[in-house]
Amino acid sequence: MTDLLGELRRTRILAILRGVPARHAPDLVRALQGAGIELFEVALSDSHGLPALRAIRAAFPALTLGAGTVVTPALARQAQEAGAAFLVTPHLAPDVNAFARAQGLGLLAGALTPTEIVAAHAQGSAAVKVFPAGSLGPDYFRQLRGPYPHLPLLAVGGVDASNLGAYLQAGAVGAGIGGALTRTDWSRPDWSALAHTAQELVARARH
Incomplete structure (x- = not known):
């Protein structure tokens, strides 16, 4: 199993690819890798998801690649068959978390409240995906560090170059970043x- 937590602590950024056409997905990964990003998640919330996941896995057999927005065990199985090494959920999904454990897949379980966060960690989440982080801000992470100093938290939702440093300073082990890394006209x-944005994020993550 991929050491997800170790990779998050080392790289600090999980690139979330949502709405990326399969024909462009490997090129996007190549561009982001060139900027220093190493962890990737393909969101399965639209028709691009599974084809993009397959295309990336075919082009990069050794890439640390996960599937996001996994909300059912059936979708989790499809993600695994398409090449996902880890699963990411948007909310606490015990049946998906159990599937990940049973199949030896990595897991980043979504949660928001303290109760959900503790449950997600107990259900095997390498780091708990706090979503939507942007609605509560870095101070929420700072406050969570009080009672849960050793619980690894991943900030997802509304994180970009302008606030990434604040989330890391507040105690997040890393951040999942989507829109900033996929905002382009996919017809050209x-x-x-995109590479410049990724370079800026990587630089912020290292400070």
Whole structure:
């Protein structure tokens, strides 16, 4: 099993690819890798998800690649068959978490409240995906560190270069970043702009 927590602590950024056409997905990964991003999640919330996941896995057999927005065990199985090494949920989904444990897949379980966060960790989440982080801000993470100093938290939702540092300073082990890394016209992708954004994020993560 991938050491997800170790990789998150080392790289600090999980790139979330949502709405990326399969024909462009490997090129996006290549561009983001060139900027220093190593962890990738393909969201399965639209028709692009599974084809993009398959295309990336075929192009990068050794990549640390997960599937996101996994809300049912059936979708979890499809994700595993498409090449996902770890699963990410948007909310506490005990049946998906159990599937990940049974199949030896990595897990980043979604949660928001303290009760959900503790439950997600107990159900095998390598780091708990606190979503939507942007609605509560870095101070929420700072406050959670009081009673849960050793519980690894991943900030997801509303994180970009302007606030990434604040979440890390508040105690998050890393951040899942989607929109900032996929915002382009997919009929003619601007690879250099996407790579520049990724470079800026990687630089912020290292400070």
